[in-house]
Amino acid sequence: MSRQTDEVARRRTFAIISHPDAGKTTLTEKLLLFGGAIQAAGAVKARGEQRRARSDWMKVERERGISVTSAVMTYDYAGKTFNLLDTPGHEDFSEDTYRTLTAVDSAVMVIDGAKGIESQTRKLFEVCRLRDMPITTFVNKMDRESRDPFEIIDEIEQNLAIDVTPASWPIGMGRHFLGVYDLIHDQLILMERTSRDGMPLEGEPCDGLDDPKLDEMLPEDAVITLREQVEMARGLCPPFDREAYLEGTLTPIYFGSAINTFGVRELLDGLVVAAPPPRPAPAAARPVAPEETKVSAFVFKIQANMDPKHRDRIAFVRLCSGHFKRGMKLKHSRSGKMLNVHNALLFLAQDREVAEEAWPGDIVGIPNYGNLRIGDALTEGEDIRFTGIPSFAPELLQTVRPKDPLKAKHLGKALQQLAEEGAASVVKPMIGADWIVGVVGALQFEVLADRIRTEYDLDVLFESTTLYTARWVSAPTDAELKGFVDSNRSSLGEDHDGDPVFLARNAWHLNKAEEDYPGIGFAKTKEHVEGGRDS
Structure with missing residues (x-):
């Protein structure tokens, strides 16, 4: 296996989509926590300058408590490199979200357990559907009074016309939310079992739902309900089929509570196993495959003044093929000029570092003095016109x-x-x-x-x-x-x-x-x- 094939296989580039207030920003922070990209959980609740997840850096976002730009965060977890694109939840900024979805290979749809499918979730889902994008569903806020899980599954199936398969099953809800049963790995994960740093402990392996361990670890009524509901869910819902998931016709559903860092590990583990590596990028003449050796990339977003001290303009670029190396000369297709790319950046929200190299699926930022625009292609010489932006x-x-x-x-x-x-x-x-x-x-x-x-x-x-x-x-x-x-x-x-x-x-x-x-x-x-x- 060549190094490029290996690096492409390791990449998971995905976006989080949701209606405002479904808990997307909190989930983003907890994913970074598991990836070791940030050290302290709970920054969302903290005061003053800390009162935001690391992805909401623009002044107006901090004041309003909404995400209006798409931030990019790169981190490693379980041997994979994740590129997470956080998108605006507010519908007034849906155009930015639409363009961001052109730069990812899969999406995580966050749903508020009490509210179910909301208008903005539906709109963003339709955008993903146009691109046959694989979607993983995370039902959040199970620590609050929520709707019946069957009702949520039914609503997703009816409203979004997609098959749903439970990857985990909630045990209770609100004040009586005890945890989840991991249906993929047959293990019990209890809410109150956390390590000293507040991270949930690994689940308790079980020999199926009949394991007597469940009777020892859960109240009697909770065990009876869990066994009944899971049996019913397995009868009603199709088993997980990765091909159907990759085609965008089936979504695995996880239940959890992002604010309590609960259910996040299972979601991430699911993305490691099932989420696709970089897919071919649509272009006018032919799709561009990530295994191609020549570098090609497109600009999907321009962000001005990320650093208020320096009037900077960063072009966010999705790498589609090849092995990018610092100092490379790339052709700017629209102008025909060659650009010497010395100072491309990799991001962890506000933090950034110079990219010595990058692979297909990676998102890099190129400092831009007005010559790069959304939709522009950068290549090692071929004139490629990427489409759908x-x-x-x-x-x-x-x-x-x-x-x-x-x-x-x-x-x-x-x-x-x-x-x-x-x-x-x-x-x-x-x-x-x-x-x-x-x-x-x-x-x-x-x-x-x-x-x-x-x-x-x-x-x-x-x-x-x-x-x-x-x-x-x-x-x-x-x-x-x-x-x-x-x-x-x-x-x-x-x-x-x-x-x-x-x-x-x-x-x-x-x-x-x-x-x-x-x-x-x-x-x-x-x-x-x-x-x-x-x-």
């Missing part, structure tokens, strides 16, 4: 202007950078002075205003517009596009790539334009590749 037409549009009119140019530069980062759509109307900013959710306007103030030292005003929606426009020929643009300048602008955008005042205005110009495409999405549009 989208921008969505904004659902909410507002104008933005600086409070100090003399700083209009300064604002333009800030908006350009935020648009390249994928934080918002930015359109400069062909007629009129004000910039138009489009977002998916209203909270993004507040976050943008706060970031422009803190990162660019610029006070701005966002004001409502009479605009209904925006669409990227395209035509079969340059002449047809020019004719449309010349006739509709009052309703058009350009985005940060210089691509034309139609700004509709209402649904009738958009429908009329589509009727009057049947040869023109009005697209809701735009792929981040060479400025190309998709519909």
